Amino acid sequence: MKKFTQEKGIVIPLDRANVDTDYIIPKQFLKSIKRTGFGKNLFDEARYLDKGLPDEDCSDRPLNPDFVLNQARYQGGRILLARENFGCGSSREHAPWALDDYGIRCIIAPSFADIFFNNCFKNGILPIVLEEDIVDILFEETAANEGYELEIDLANQQILKPDGEVLAFDIEPSRKKVLLNGLDDISLTLQHADDIKAFESRWQQQSPWLFN
């Protein structure tokens, strides 16, 4: 899996609560059997003025000039600043795949939906939860300063602001370790294969009807 250690980049502010996974990547793009190529359709319905189709060349599609991804000052942004309950709705991992494919490496929000939050870590994307009033300030500063960048340091769990202020953030140790080292979850779990087998054999004795 992709590592996440440090990241410095332009902040893209998406000022909208309850951003759902249909908004992040509409369903017509879920027909792909690949993990890649979803970036051009990230936020498709908000980003373009027409209806997007799978496998379409998006370079000629009409852009919505009001949408944040289309504004010159946010081009190349790698950090998404968002509002509460980001990623609610379906379990589609195509949502983090689309964010990753676009180049987003870190999402900062006051809260995330559970399944989406979990899916981010599986794809080397770091979701950071900050207090709502701090997120408010980041939105204000991003709007006020063109080229506003944040520097994320996962090892030290710190966000460095352009004015030198340092914001701390929490992350569960196991998730931090997996991201910092780009570890493969399945290999890690298979280190416990003997425990799984022992459990399975006890469970089968206790609940044989589950093993018919």
Place this chain on the structure above:
Amino acid sequence: MAGKTLYDKLWDSHLVKDLDDGTSLLYIDLQYIHEVTSPQAFEGLRLAKRKAWRSGANLATPDHNVPTTLSERSRGVEGIIDPVSKIQVKSLDANCLEFEISEFTIDDPRHGIVHIIGPEQGRTLPGMTIVCGDSHTSTHGALGALAHGIGTSEVEHVLATQTLQQRKAKNMLVKVNGRLGTGITAKDMVLAIIGKIGTAGGTGYTIEFAGDAVQALSIEGRMTVCNMAIEAGARAGIVAVDDLTIEYLEGRPFAPKGEQWKQAVSAWRDLHSDADAEFDKVVELEGSEIEPQVSWGTSPEMVAPVNARVPDPQEVENASRRGNYQQALKYMGLEPNTPIQDIQLDRIFIGSCTNSRIEDLRAAAAVVKGRKVAKNIKQALVVPGSGLVKAQAEHEGLDKIFIEAGLEWREPGCSMCLAMNADQLGEGEHCASTSNRNFEGRQGFGGRTHLVSPAMAAAAAVSGHFVDVRTLDLN
């Protein structure tokens, strides 16, 4: 020491081990698989040269982007016109063959929406842990199983290890006291719950639904409620096992038989929260106060009783919420204070894993019987949840009732709930839908979804706008 909640019991019984970082390895009894969120997981297994840990602990079926017209479906997978959808369905077939996983293929009579066929077959059993790459996996909690949606990486993880690395959620009890009024359904109940606690109200929790009004629901009704736990932010919703659960399962194809049945039932009898169990959060509603619900916005928490009006954002104090309301009304093309009953509709969708079981179809048919779909309705779709639901409905003559009233009777699948197939809303169209999500664009680019119960959708179909189904005479 306080007793255990049902969630505690399900968690404890599947705990392989606690890991030293505060997470746990949880054993998974059953994984449901569909065509949209599995291809990349199978590809991952292939690349790493891994096999399925326990092939028999999986059941697959294509549902998300299968067509629902008879002309396409009568030729099985080859009949799918959309070439991209066809590749995805064929990939599922090939992957299931390669990894020796049972599949109800598109032309199997038992085929249907994954969350409909599991309980219908007795494949979902109380006390199980169940996952699927679909957030509405919470449906299966209605039978006393711990069931939740996962992403594709975790689909691969479960295939390879039969476990998930998990953090235990907190316990929430949603208790609906008393009785639901006449004409009020499980769908109205769950929409009212989401309206009360909000779309993120259950985030980080497993919700147990309880109380007299929940216990009085059929198993199918309980599935409707658990199905939408995720719309309240909770990955899993559960209901305790009772006599009804056991009656529902007895004799189903995959349910245990003979001695094993007795042994299983005896174990299942313990699948309820202890009387002295403590919950981290308790929410109570009065069943008698719940009215038929209609969503007016772009989040399932934006609901109102059918006799109410669309809210006025100016009257909302919280600035962020006010902004959400304004954004939603703009997308929905609705003016503040419009009576819900004045919302004119273009399409009707009766189906989805929330509401496409036989009881749902019976409730809708009872409303449309002897009536006609209103002239302003361009299309009214009825999409049964499975081949067996369809056959049962036809046996009861429901298909004829729908067709005579002017609704279309389709083949099973997810259909217009997420509109991955050809069943979609046009831009700006309003739809009364029995599905679970009213997000922007969910049912089609620019489409406007209103979530309702099957009876309310049927009443809207024959009226052309929302009406209180309780005011209609039923045949």
